Amino acid sequence: MSDTTPQPEDGFYVLVTGANSGLGFAICCRLIDEFLHTRPQSQTLVLIITTRDTRKGTDTVARLQKHLQNVRRKAERSFLGISMLLHRRIQFRQEILDLTSISSVQRHAERLLNSTPKLNAAILNAGIGGWEGLDWLTAIYTLLTDWVHAVTYPSYKVSGVGWLTKPQIPASGNTEKPEEPPLGEVFCANVFGHYLLCHYLAPLLSAHKADEGTVGRIIWTSSLEAYAHTFSLHDFQGLASSMPYEASKRLTDILALTAELPSTAPFVARYLSSNRPLSVSKSKSSMSNANKNTIKPKIYLTHPGICSTGIMPLHHLLTYLMTLAFYIARWLGSQWHGVTAWNGACAPAWVALAQQNTLDAMEEREGKGKWGSATDWWGKERVERTEVEGWGWGGVVGERIRKKGRRRGVKDLTERDRKQFEELGRDCWKEMEQLREEWEARLAAARVGEDLG
Template sequence: MHPRIALITGANSGIGFGIAQHLACRHSDTTPFRIVLACRSKTKAECARDALVSRCFAGREKQGQDVIQILLIDMGSIESVMNACKEFKSRFQYLNYLFCNAGTMNATGANLCNAAYLLFTNPLHLARTGGGGAVLTQRPNATSIDGLGDTFHTNVFGHYIMVRELERLLAIANRTTQVPARVIWVSSLTASSEFLHPDDIQALHHNSKYESSKRLMDVLSMHLSRSWVGKDMYSFITDPGVTMTSIVDGLLPKWMLVFAYYAMRFLGTGATVSAVDGAYAAVHVALTDQPEAFNPNVKYGSWTSPFGSTSVVERKLEKVSPRDEGALLQLEKLRSKLCR
């Protein structure tokens, strides 16, 4: 039986690690997986693999080392992404699941007064938008090794290159395994069309770089869905809900973050808190037997009740506007220019 092959970017921690854990613990003789941890650091990738083997393959460590593999990649470097895709194609003949998860915010600080005010006056707004820029500040003019906006490059552009480079392997997955291929984008509740500008898709000239990148991700996924109709390939958008991940490490004391996240959960925001619960929606969309039943114009989110039960909720996406279409056009022009 051919294994289902899953490639997860940013898999050494956070939501990526949560996705890998869900899949690894589902591995069996009847549903075999090959789980590829795509990480920038070899040391962190190996630590993540060891942790997954320990949790999901106790007494079967050798099998676990074979199931869980490593691919080194820096999503903020065109050369690294291209080389990693080349290596992946030399190691694998098809790809069932591509989880576009790796991301950065480049946050530099937090306004504690605004955070506390929103937590108790409008927790839903805080959970869904991160305060709309009133809480977290993002580093201005941060660029990648290629001179692109760093948040844009890591969150969207590197993944878009990956999708195009691995598209042929996605296209043949269903013929090989009878499991249609899926590209699953880990977006955010903060994504909004107000932050995406076609004349500045890298968000070099405004503060909402993270929110802009996540909206572009949403628009890109909807575009891919339309272009892949009838090709046994699907693109879906998910979000982890309100989750504690390393993306905001160091901005607030750990105890304060824990208090804030659980307070939001008990106030009915659906805060998932843990990365494993945050990964729930992405894994649910990946493993469904009928991907055609899912709506590509909906964002599937992880949601946890005040009592700790996690489920999937549907969040309707904003319609694609002419501005969004213009941003997509600029994205493809940039890829064509830089990836020859």
């Protein structure tokens, strides 16, 4: 679909970042299938996909169109009552987004603010591992001695240390380029880029009427590898860390799970505020969206379990072996080895499409959770709450302990842990807001992105 295609006012708008491969593509396919099967025929899904360049975006939309045709053929064969006017029920838009460039994030947000009436969900899927290879000795030893643990919580991935994004402020003509502080690449791709994006998109995520019975959803993608010990406030971006990916996922968990607690409220309110002109946007359209603001978006946390995708750069022969290792782990009893990206997409797609009262009731009953894609022995997928160190399954001391899928050595939640997690959440939100404001001021002073509107 081109940018000139009309945007249905009553459409269901979902943004998926990093849609060209792995989980991102599978999330789009699942959204299409589940939307067609569960939503009234009068509703349209507008899928806004982001990729890093136009070629990848065009190719992704072509592959999604093909998927849609397959759905149509299957429906015709089985006489399912899915509307044949699929092209009206599913629309695609493609956008360019590089999360390691703040001005790219701002440009993307600006385009959406000017072209989109609202966003029902933003699925923050894109990300990088930042790994350089494997420690083969440890890999072989841990596989032979403890197979399931070794492929669920691997200790043999070798990360790059101190990777930085390209400079955010380009050198220009004869003016001297201002100094800028380092910005961690893994931190920026996995957390900060998305964080900024949702701040700028808050007017669209808030543009829901009170009687719609739903709110905009910010859906983060975390991991089982979000270990507590990998994250430190003193190395907030993981620049000195030998596990920056895991640190970025731990930070994701902390931000998402503490977003509704009283201690983070002042920071979250500022972050999700859409009642003021965006620093990035001066356009009339974004101002009018801001004025339509009715309900604040909600932040959700998901993870895909473990799937065989290209996130770990491996020779294709090793990719086959890795996939086989994942299947064996599932057959040995691991509920987290969905293996296929389709299975991994289960939790994020479910959180995006679930009825608001279902999500609210689950959180009301058992607390705010990390929703993971799990499977049974046969690969039949389901959504499972996942334990987070210092938070448990729902941030409730004394909650039911789920033995299956639990990481070895994790302790039951205590009052003290819960309190510390909340304090950590406040510190992290404070730091993120400060970083956001500093970078916005820095870019504004250097007049980066002045051509936005």
